[in-house]
Amino acid sequence: MHMIGLYIHIPFCRQKCFYCDFFSTKYDTDLADKYIDSLIKHSQKFKNKKINSIYIGGGTPSVLSSKQIQKLLLSLSNTFNLSKVKEFTFELNPESASKEKLIILKELGVNRLSIGLQSVEDKYLKYLGRIHDLKTFCTCYDNAKHEGFDNINIDLIYGLPNQTVNDWESILKKALIFNSEHLSLYPLSIEENTTFYKNGIVADDVLQREIYEKTVEILEHSEYVHYEISNWAKKNKEALHNTNYWHNLEYIGLGAGACGYLEKNRYKNIENIEKYINFIENDIDCMIENEYIDEKLYTAETIMLGLRLLYKGLSIKCFNSPQNKSALLKCLKERTLIQEEDRVKLAKEHVFIFNQIASKFM
Secondary structure (H helix, E strand, C coil): CCCEEEEEEECEECCCCCCCCCCCEECCHHHHHHHHHHHHHHHHHHCCCEEEEEEEEECCHHHCCHHHHHHHHHHHHHHCECCCCCEEEEEECHHHCCHHHHHHHHHCCCCEEEEEEECCCHHHHHHHCCCCCHHHHHHHHHHHHHCCCCCEEEEEEECCCCCCHHHHHHHHHHHHCCCCCEEEEEECCCCCCCHHHHCCCCCCHHHHHHHHHHHHHHHHCCCCEEEECCEEECCCCCCHHHHHHHCCCCEEEECCCCEEEECCEEEEECCCHHHHHHHHHCCCCCEEEEEECCHHHHHHHHHHHHCCCCCCCEEHHHCCCHHHHHHHHHHHHHCCEEEECCEEEECHHHHHHHHHHHHCCC
16 A cells, blocks of 8 residues: 555635635634534545645644644544654644644644745735734744744745845845745745735736846755755755655645545545535535546656756656657757756756746646
């Protein structure tokens, strides 16, 4: 029996950030109680599956009460085979991550935290619609370290309107003072159904590229390895669960709006909390999308995902069809891809045209 990842979606927040298009709604205690019960019941469908990584994301998982977090986490060991779990990540927002919650997470097996900082400048936090300030983050981070968490990711967003390269350089250098084990750095993306989109905010692609190049330059001389397009990690602190995604490995998706990939089928659960609860309570299938991944699509997705791994790339054996071999030769000639022994990698200077390069193999 092979091992797989487990993703659990917690679709609750105290307030929707202005840039966010992830499925979430305002936290309600009673609704969250019912939702946790439904998650636990839904998980029974996968009883005794061997899991090697767990990721609880959102939304804002830390908005759950201590009791709700405890109930959910205790249920996992009663449902799944967790004997080989190497990484157990829980997403936090600083304003809702109390010391009590951190103690519960540590006691119940969480060994990695992902904290949504987004900026070290309060003016930018306010602009983004975040409800914490830097001081709140510092308290949360210090508490996490005090409780023994030694694998913490910090999320930051760059390329905000009117932000300069120098502004970002200052933000990044301040963030580096925390000395976290992992950094996830994302360009601001304006998606439909967000406050920013409705307000006509536009991302500056040229600025974001300049900021990205400056980021690579700064972090090149640090302890961090640029192992994936948007991710940097200290030695042996790469995100295992997310790396499994980039290796196109299987994972279970639990919760409203969660996606999963099992037995050559990619699926998505209904993006409606009340309907999700009703479906699970009445033993109705909660999937709204289900796609069979044939060999051709699997190969294309493996290439697309694997090329995101800048440090390792992927085996040249993945380019086994005449079409893929031809596309690879063209990319190698253009030097958008590079070959090192039997590995093919994305040339770092071409990260910003990654989608164009990957599309050649779709």
